[in-house]
Amino acid sequence: MKKFDFFEDFWESCEEWSNKTFGPPSHRGPLGPLDHLEKERREAVHNVITGKKDIKEFVDMYFLVLDAARRDGHNVVEFENACWEKLEENKNRIWPPWKFSDPNKAIEHDRSKEKIDLDLDDFKWNRKDQEEIE
Numbered sequence: 001m002k003k004f005d006f007f008e009d010f011w012e013s014c015e016e017w018s019n020k021t022f023g024p025p026s027h028r029g030p031l032g033p034l035d036h037l038e039k040e041r042r043e044a045v046h047n048v049i050t051g052k053k054d055i056k057e058f059v060d061m062y063f064l065v066l067d068a069a070r071r072d073g074h075n076v077v078e079f080e081n082a083c084w085e086k087l088e089e090n091k092n093r094i095w096p097p098w099k100f101s102d103p104n105k106a107i108e109h110d111r112s113k114e115k116i117d118l119d120l121d122d123f124k125w126n127r128k129d130q131e132e133i134e
Contacts, residue, residue: 011066011076018067025071033068037061 022028044057069079094110101107 007080008076011070011079014063014066015070018070025073028071030068030072033064033071037064037068040064 019025022032040057040060044061046052047054047057066079074082090109095107096110098107
């Protein structure tokens with residue numbers, strides 16, 4: 001008998017519905033759900049500002065994050081493990097005192113000791129690149 005696993009069952013139900021409704025990941029990748037996530041984020045912000053308590057906007061964002069991760073090739077076990085790993089990573093970071101921050105803005109962890117090793121040439125983007133993609 002299979003142990004009930006809400007997260008796994010939910011992931012699989014969302015996957016079945018999403019593939020049927022929006023097409024398989026081979027047709028539609030993660031960018032579609034990520035684009036839609038921005039719309040849902042704005043709706044959730046509007047609801048919070050206006051005092052409308054509608055949890056469904058938060059659930060919409062949750063659906064879209066799961067769908068984008070799945071369409072990017074991740075599976076339920078990988079996602080669930082990454083959630084726990086990321087929580088531990090965040091717990092081990094240095095955060096500024098919350099009492100002195102703007103309560104309506106994100107709090108960023110201390111990045112002063114992080115080694116940033118980026119080749120900025122990899123991030124150059126110009127109109128020619130866009131034309132090649134289209």
